[in-house]
Amino acid sequence: MLKIENLHASINGSEILKGLSLEINAGEVHAIMGPNGAGKSTLASIIAGKEDYEISSGNISFDGKDLLELSIEDRAREGVFLAFQYPVEIPGVSNVNFLKTAINEIREHKGLTPLSAKDFLSLVKQKSALVNLDASLASRAVNEGFSGGEKKRNEIFQMAMLEPKLAVLDETDSGLDIDALRIVAGGVNALKSQENATLVITHYQRLLDYIVPDFVHVLYDGKIVKTGGKELALELEEKGYDWIKSAE
């Protein structure tokens, strides 16, 4: 589904990704772990299409399409979803209104007719229950006055509404207490299928107790330096990243 080959990317002249390669197939859950500054969030931003980065070489294909050639919105319409590490607050734009616009623009892209108001509302009801998001939050302005946990649940709610092929969760566990973590992870697991894939980016092994990965990759200094099964996460938790660094 997603194939990243030898990706080099820099921002303001400093190189962050230095030859990163990664392949994700449908039905798989991948986790990327690594120390601060390794380039984890950069990778997430580049997949979603953030324009601040300069790609000097390498390529990313998504379902056979050249992802780097697509606009931010076209990537989303093709099925890429980024759950933000720091969800933005947008005063005056209601959560529901924005999601309705998003869903209908994605449907239009796929040649489908817009969702009726009734179908849309029943979808909101069903999907907000998945992450215990209060219905009143769904109708409020996007993330405005939401707690940290509510913002993250709102991200997973949006993911549930948009049903992406590839979900990239950028440090979704940061700032969450154990209960919120369980809810968020529960939402992600409920959305898992053989047709979609999940890329979990995290610092800590804790999240992976709830979202169990098929593969764990260690990102260090702009490259994936080690790949293993879920047990690699436990090993990292125990030994720390220095173990990887010294193995370099």
Add this chain to the structure above:
Amino acid sequence: MTGSLIDFCKQLEPTSLKLPELLLQSAKDAVEFQHHFPSTRDEAWKYTRLGRVAALKLTPVKINQSPERLPSSDTIDIVFEKETWHCNEPLDGLHLTFSGDLDADAWNACTLHGHVQHINALTAQGGVAIHVDANAILTKPIRIIHRLQGENTAAILHHQLVLGDQASAQLEVIFEGTSENSYTNVLFDFFIGAGANLHTDLLQQTHGTHYGFYSQRIFQKKDSTFALQTLTVNTHFTRNEVEVFSQEEGTHTQLYGAFIGKDSNHIDNHTYVHHKAPNCTSDENYKGVLSGKATGVFNGKVKVYQDAQKINAFQSNKNILLSESANINAKPELEIYADDVKCSHGSTTGQLDQQALFFLRARGISEAKATEMLIKGFMAEIVGAVKSSRIQDELQTLLD
């Protein structure tokens, strides 16, 4: 040197309103004394150039005095169109008069300030005087529509609204139509009685090279409430002057504004709130979005007089510039002579929130649609304060 104010007034007709002789004389003296249109050296006109206005060749629009009756509708309609004005049957407690029919006594409470009001005093050709009896609660909104059309026309009107004690009304004022090289000068005096409540939504959406000057003066008595939403959308040239006189205790004033400019539009909002009495509140919130080479001006002044203690005055102005060449000049001003007051003011200008734009696009929304959503969101608190459903609808369409 800007053009001659005297010559500008000469091409217009002398006023048909019966202003008190002293008032007329003061306007004449002021025009003689100033001689020329103000230049950018004058503080009140620092960012608004009047050269093009001074050079306009104009034919005044004379308004006929007896209104034609409009069919009854959900609103009390007053329509100014070319040389005519129409209105429909008023409600109990509401009286509509041609302002030219008012006696000199009716204008006594006013003094004139600035060249917009001076020109108006000397050349106004009519207007509507709205009188709401004390204790009357109007069940229908009053709607004044100005359809401005033609070339090189000058529509100069002086309206008045007197709201009796404990009365309540909702007013909509609309300026629309397409005109070229035309001039509009509308002075509107509001007298808000004790305990009375007036909500006014003002929409300016004139098309063509139209120069609009709008001056509102509001006199508030004890415990009265006045709310004004000024919405200016893609007008070639607009100057708004709003001056509020809080004369007695317990008044509340709300001044909200939203202005949207594109191409080479110029939109200027000047407000001045005089807190002369204690225990009053005022809340001012203006938001602007400018694109292309549009320019905007916000100058909001609040003055708290010495004996006006326990005043709560809030003022905010926020602007978004969508292009490199759009430009805003913002100047919030506070002048406080009392020592027990709560006042705040602030102004910010920036670009569209790039993080928010990225977020919306990352959810599949096109850049154009996402921009539109963010602008709507930015304007939401102003548009939300509008009570007129017609103006609400128009704004939603205009923002789409």
